[in-house]
Amino acid sequence: MKMEFDLRSISFIISFFIFLLILTKILKKPNSTLKLPPGPPQLPIIGNLHNLLGSSLTHQTLKHLSDKYGPLMYLKLGEHSAVVVSSPELATQIMKTHDVIFAQRPITLVSTIVWYNSTGIAFSPNNDYWRQLRKICVMELMSLKRVQSFRSIREEEVWNLVTDLKSNVNSVINLSKKIFSLTYAITGRAALGQKNSDQELVIKLVEDITKFAAGFSVAELYPSVRILQVMSGERSKLEKIHERMDTVLERILHQHKQENPRKTGEEDLVDVLLRIQKNGELEFPLTDDNVKAVIWDIFTAGSETSSTTVEWAMSEMLRNPRIMEIAQTEVWRVFGPKGNVDETGLNELKYLKAVIKETLRLHPSAPLLLPRESNQACEINGYTIPVKTKVMVNAWAIGRDPRFWTEPERFDPERFLDSEIDFKGTDYEYTPFGAGRRICPGILFALPNIELPLAHLLYHFDWKLGANLKFEDLDMTESFGLTVRRKNDLYLIHVPHYI
Numbered sequence: 001m002k003m004e005f006d007l008r009s010i011s012f013i014i015s016f017f018i019f020l021l022i023l024t025k026i027l028k029k030p031n032s033t034l035k036l037p038p039g040p041p042q043l044p045i046i047g048n049l050h051n052l053l054g055s056s057l058t059h060q061t062l063k064h065l066s067d068k069y070g071p072l073m074y075l076k077l078g079e080h081s082a083v084v085v086s087s088p089e090l091a092t093q094i095m096k097t098h099d100v101i102f103a104q105r106p107i108t109l110v111s112t113i114v115w116y117n118s119t120g121i122a123f124s125p126n127n128d129y130w131r132q133l134r135k136i137c138v139m140e141l142m143s144l145k146r147v148q149s150f151r152s153i154r155e156e157e158v159w160n161l162v163t164d165l166k167s168n169v170n171s172v173i174n175l176s177k178k179i180f181s182l183t184y185a186i187t188g189r190a191a192l193g194q195k196n197s198d199q200e201l202v203i204k205l206v207e208d209i210t211k212f213a214a215g216f217s218v219a220e221l222y223p224s225v226r227i228l229q230v231m232s233g234e235r236s237k238l239e240k241i242h243e244r245m246d247t248v249l250e251r252i253l254h255q256h257k258q259e260n261p262r263k264t265g266e267e268d269l270v271d272v273l274l275r276i277q278k279n280g281e282l283e284f285p286l287t288d289d290n291v292k293a294v295i296w297d298i299f300t301a302g303s304e305t306s307s308t309t310v311e312w313a314m315s316e317m318l319r320n321p322r323i324m325e326i327a328q329t330e331v332w333r334v335f336g337p338k339g340n341v342d343e344t345g346l347n348e349l350k351y352l353k354a355v356i357k358e359t360l361r362l363h364p365s366a367p368l369l370l371p372r373e374s375n376q377a378c379e380i381n382g383y384t385i386p387v388k389t390k391v392m393v394n395a396w397a398i399g400r401d402p403r404f405w406t407e408p409e410r411f412d413p414e415r416f417l418d419s420e421i422d423f424k425g426t427d428y429e430y431t432p433f434g435a436g437r438r439i440c441p442g443i444l445f446a447l448p449n450i451e452l453p454l455a456h457l458l459y460h461f462d463w464k465l466g467a468n469l470k471f472e473d474l475d476m477t478e479s480f481g482l483t484v485r486r487k488n489d490l491y492l493i494h495v496p497h498y499i
């Protein structure tokens, strides 16, 4: 009993001590002379966390708040200053006019421990190191030529999926699961090489870390109170994930080094990086940690984003049978005479491309893009954005701005058919891949990963909802995460289609 009392007192004293620490750090009066953007009233210590914590979908809650407080909205999230941008005009200011100031990603506990922060790849664009690594990504790893070199991998993996689907037609399948495994298999083979035995483990680790990175953790919200990292157990969990990941990546690097150069087949991305490392083609030495960081980035950034898009495109077409029919007719017209779908005809699928664009407007995989951080104070629209402010661009809200999109909530691929609007980072009302110097470097890599599976799914099968559901009843609820996928997996019945 006595012991119990002592423990409780100790934990009370510790909690009280932490509370005081937080209080003194957080109640430091902000510089009241600054003209900050408008935002909801803040509470002591937590700032605006109460505005977000109850909601499971941050991008939607932020849109509602922005409708009230304006497209440049200031929030205090724990210790952090944050600004949410919800109009194309302001997105232009952040990602174009002031791109140099906002090109940095915030350094977080997750990034420090897990993403090989020392390499600088994802976090500090103001040094040559980062510029060189990003150049490798754009020029070497995700160039059109490299992406084309993985054509046979994509065709083989998608064909495996079709064969699997053909073996159990007329039954209910979990299409979401199959699409996610497909994209992981393609990315895994392209990045790590043929049928890597560690692939499953890598997938599991990516899932663990993206779950971690998606949430608001106490340690991230109050980084100056270091003890919270230890007490919440977050540091040790992250360190464990990193340790396991490092072991796997180390093993993959070792196998590749032993077999390098490859006797047969195309280079995978690890091979390319090791070749650059060996030839000393860069102005600085490419370390093993750099190689691991790049591979890890590609895996985490590339897999779930593409599969989410395929999943939403199928969902939207199912809800709109007329659109599904037009897309199918196009696929049959283009590939029918060949008797099979391959990548040579993808460019002719104008309607399917419009379906994908419209899917990315309503369901951008990363609705808040990736956070940026100001590296100096600056003024936007007469308001001060202090240094080290986290900036979130709400691409989800911008894609629904009624000033730019008629009937914004309607899924209407035709709006893209005779339109010049593209996702390459020049049209700020439509930025599912971001824009500016932080724009997604994987666009070319992503497109065939989305187009080819969709073309196959439409070519070989007709799709029905199970349990006598009507198409318009299909549930479209989003789930919370780093990427926003369907809350409930897509269970469908597929019937073979003979043309």
Ligand code: HEM
Binding pocket: 105, 122, 134, 142, 297, 298, 301, 302, 303, 305, 306, 309, 364, 365, 366, 369, 370, 371, 432, 433, 434, 435, 436, 437, 438, 439, 440, 441, 442, 443, 445, 446
């Ligand atoms: C539908 C598919 C995809 C979507 C919607 C998407 C979207 C995005 C977005 C919104 C960003 C942040 C951009 C910004 O802050 O301005 C990003 C960054 C990134 N993406 Fe993608 N992405 C996709 C596929 C891919 C693929 C397939 C790869 C690699 C193979 C990839 C690699 C990356 C990397 C490495 C970054 C970080 C870039 C940086 O911080 O400088 N992405 N992506």
